[in-house]
Amino acid sequence: MKRLIGIATLSLFIVFLLFFIADAKEAFVLNRPKEDFVTTQSYVVVSGETVADTSVAVFVNGEKKETLKVGASGLFVTQADIELGKNVISVKAVFPSGEEEVVSRNVYRLDKDTNLKSLSSILQALKLLILQ
């Protein structure tokens, strides 16, 4: 009986631990840009939400562009200049606890004359081909 109670308590503890770990992962959401976002603009909007007082740094192709401190709402919005072609946008969040999390997204900037719809579909097709 005691052994059973012990196992149950341990299981509960593990479940709670997993829950908190999962919850910590949820403490940073990068809303924009979406993965494989295609644009003709010279910049992308970087936005998301996290816990208050987190420091958020934005990198474009490894180069640090901006650091901002998140306010009480946990929301942040900024924009970063991008180059023609593929850009890797990385956003590093340093939480008040000192823990860090980095999320990266691929973004493609095209010429203004390029037909976005057709390129988007080509990109999707290429992705499918690679996955297969």
Place this chain on the structure above:
Amino acid sequence: MKNRDFLLGLFLALLVSTSLFLSSITWWRFYGEYGDIQAESSTLSVVDLADVITPDRVVLHFGQDMHSILYPDAPFYAESWDFVRMLVQGKELIEVKNAKFDDENLRQKVGMELNFPVPLPVDFLTKIFNMNTAQQAIPQGRLVNSIMIVEDDGLSVFFMGESGEFYSLKSRESSFEFKRLLDRARMEDLPVYTYLPPAKINVKLEEGLYVPVSPGRNELPVLSIRHEKIPSQSTIAQFFPDFSATRKIEEKDGAVVYTDGNRGLRIYPSGALEYSRPLTGGLKAGSDFYEALKIAANFINTHGGWPQDVYLSGYKVAQNQRTTYTFNFNIRIRGLPLLSNSEYLTVTVEENQVSRFFRNIVKENKVLYEVQPISPIQALDAAIAAFNLKEITSLKLSYLVFDYEMIPVWTVETRSGRIFINAKNGMAVNF
């Protein structure tokens, strides 16, 4: 002698020209004042109900996560509203069942979104837009919050219901005119916004937010207030079938009451009007929402004129022995709703008649100074820091009557009430 006549003639000419000059100044001033009154509350031949329910804002979706917000004073707002009215006119609206509306995804496509200040009955909207609902009856009482138009190889039009349900035009429309409208709007270099979906980590924000990424809304003025002028005798006479049978009573507080024994009209010293007409029984056929609003709007128009920038901001429908509609109208200042503790314009309609009417219109007077509104995120940060909020229903830029001034504020709505954040400095307004 000749010299004397000449001098007298010159003196006379001087007196005449001075007199002409002074009288022209007087007339010019009088005309200016009179002209203002005429422009602010002119009696229209007929009130178009579509002008009474104008959206709080039109959001243009350009694709690539670029949006623009048109408030009612913005260029392209009226054009966009007219375009939507023309687009849906004569078309058939159907309820879309067993489908989930992915508005987050649709906002990323090219399109347009129009948000009404108050949810409106579907059957009322179909009447306003002269739509065809012959094929499929939509249950009465369903309310619509907004209209969403999406361009995707043609235009899809959706009426977004209050409880997540939605309705769409049966046919897909041509997007030629819509694209032209968007192209022209794009050329205007309107402020660009990004969309933040509903938040859930640090605070629960039920509605998504549009945040400016280019310099946002231009400076907004802080304004002084003035009230509508005390109504003229001819306006007062409009309230009574036989004005010669009315009595005039002057009260101690300065209010003046007119009554014919049945109807009563109280005119407050500020110029506010309160009219009541008890119903005499004998139930007549009740009116529906559309008819009742039409009666209310026409009554306002014929009793003091239709005030500029007034819109339907709320209503109550009470059903006892008869259906009673109480319509609340609000005022927009520079395209933003003007909030205060007092009511501006309320009409109660029962049995196809107005049983109560209250009119206390305030207007902007002078620009005192201008402020650059803080961003919506700064406003949220300030509200959450000051009040430790955990859940927020909505966030809107508005005007607030405070200390005899109209000040731009961010209105933060929660389930327990409203909080006002001064758009100038992010300080909570003690209201």
